[in-house]
Amino acid sequence: MASRNGVLIAGGGLAAQRCAETLRRKGYDGPVRIVAAEPVAPYDRPPLSKGLLAGTVDEASLAYRPPGWYDDQQVELFIGRRAAGLDAAQRRLYLHDGHELPYDELLIATGSRARRLPGAHRFENVHLLRDLADARALRHALRPGAHLVVIGAGFIGQEVAATARSLGAEVTIVEAAAAPLGALLGDDLGGWFSDLHREEGVKVLCSTTVAAFHGRDAVEEIELSGGRRLRCDAVVVGIGVAPATEWLQGSGLPAGGVPVSSGGRTALPHVYAAGDAAMPFDERRGVHVRSEHWEAAGRSGSEAARAILGLAPGRSALSSFWSDQYGLRIQYLGDSRDGDVVEIDGAPAQRDYTAVYRRAGRPVAALLVGRPHALPAARDLIESGSQTLPATEQLKETA
Numbered sequence: 001m002a003s004r005n006g007v008l009i010a011g012g013g014l015a016a017q018r019c020a021e022t023l024r025r026k027g028y029d030g031p032v033r034i035v036a037a038e039p040v041a042p043y044d045r046p047p048l049s050k051g052l053l054a055g056t057v058d059e060a061s062l063a064y065r066p067p068g069w070y071d072d073q074q075v076e077l078f079i080g081r082r083a084a085g086l087d088a089a090q091r092r093l094y095l096h097d098g099h100e101l102p103y104d105e106l107l108i109a110t111g112s113r114a115r116r117l118p119g120a121h122r123f124e125n126v127h128l129l130r131d132l133a134d135a136r137a138l139r140h141a142l143r144p145g146a147h148l149v150v151i152g153a154g155f156i157g158q159e160v161a162a163t164a165r166s167l168g169a170e171v172t173i174v175e176a177a178a179a180p181l182g183a184l185l186g187d188d189l190g191g192w193f194s195d196l197h198r199e200e201g202v203k204v205l206c207s208t209t210v211a212a213f214h215g216r217d218a219v220e221e222i223e224l225s226g227g228r229r230l231r232c233d234a235v236v237v238g239i240g241v242a243p244a245t246e247w248l249q250g251s252g253l254p255a256g257g258v259p260v261s262s263g264g265r266t267a268l269p270h271v272y273a274a275g276d277a278a279m280p281f282d283e284r285r286g287v288h289v290r291s292e293h294w295e296a297a298g299r300s301g302s303e304a305a306r307a308i309l310g311l312a313p314g315r316s317a318l319s320s321f322w323s324d325q326y327g328l329r330i331q332y333l334g335d336s337r338d339g340d341v342v343e344i345d346g347a348p349a350q351r352d353y354t355a356v357y358r359r360a361g362r363p364v365a366a367l368l369v370g371r372p373h374a375l376p377a378a379r380d381l382i383e384s385g386s387q388t389l390p391a392t393e394q395l396k397e398t399a
């Protein structure tokens, strides 16, 4: 890298943080700058629906690094500033406030934002959950006895339901599909998630959509597609995320998620993308797809740093994520949509099992419930392509 404009990172989440850290760890001594739209330094998002919402974790502990780290590492933070446009030919990033920043190498790491439900967000008690400000507002609404309706039974909707329940709220989940996570896990295991919530006192209404919101400034009742009405004090819309990449309009990159090849390289020279904003190539499906999970965001941020420095890629890893609900650790590895058969090891009724998805006998994915130490064994199983399930004890307890 001849010039000294250095590495500029648009976006200030996990992928951005990991990229900056890897650059420094690998000895890069040029400028590293992070443009971060939120008014805080990069922080960890998963606790927003878990410990932070429950009040068991405080905001300060979410920061990836103590404030002094950025000065020590000479990583310059442009806090509360927003990338608004890109001129890749001139290697310039335009900010919303009219400033522009030159770069040698640019990483796009602006993540994703929560999808909005048409007609819902004019009401003051309808919440999304993507950032700290959202979590603070929702926490305030979750009083004991409050009636909370969660629209969408994805992982975030389910975690909010579980946390709200622990705070004494009366919770109803409304899900359009036949079962929570049915498209990912299949309806049988999706149904297990419905049962989990019902056992904890949550109403789970599947194959149902919202027909209307009733109320003036706040929603007082939600009318469902079948005509049923639900009273509510607060509503959470958890219907997935969309890439926060609309600012790339006119840059030569698509504004609906950035396709990347290895190391996060985009179609434009000196421009990389990582995390939720990026769409790596899925060899099996032959298309670019987004991951939207923590582990992939962190790994892809590091991989982009390695590519920027001209280093060989690190070891590739199976995609994985976790969720915490009712004190239960739920982990998922691989891609169950590749599977044609599911094998269960353990006791679903006791919230202690592993589901292994196979395709033509070969393990392609695993769901682990209540087995926090079993991930390495499940990973070995899928990576080795073994035909046989390891002994129950191994899937349960490998540390």
Ligand code: FAD
Pocket: 010, 011, 012, 013, 014, 015, 016, 035, 036, 037, 038, 045, 046, 047, 048, 049, 081, 082, 083, 084, 109, 110, 111, 112, 129, 130, 131, 156, 244, 247, 274, 275, 276, 277, 292, 293, 294, 295, 297, 320, 321, 322, 323, 324
């Ligand atoms: P983000 O974390 O979204 O960070 C992007 C940052 O860029 C944000 O701060 C955003 O404000 C900023 N930004 C956006 N646009 C601009 C712009 N134009 N200019 C400058 N900055 C911009 N994953 C799991 O695997 N397990 C979990 O249990 C889990 N729980 C989650 C719980 C919640 C409530 C949420 C919201 C997510 C959860 N995730 C979980 C997903 C995981 O947190 C994300 O996949 C990960 O944060 C993505 O990292 P990222 O760096 O790509 O993007």
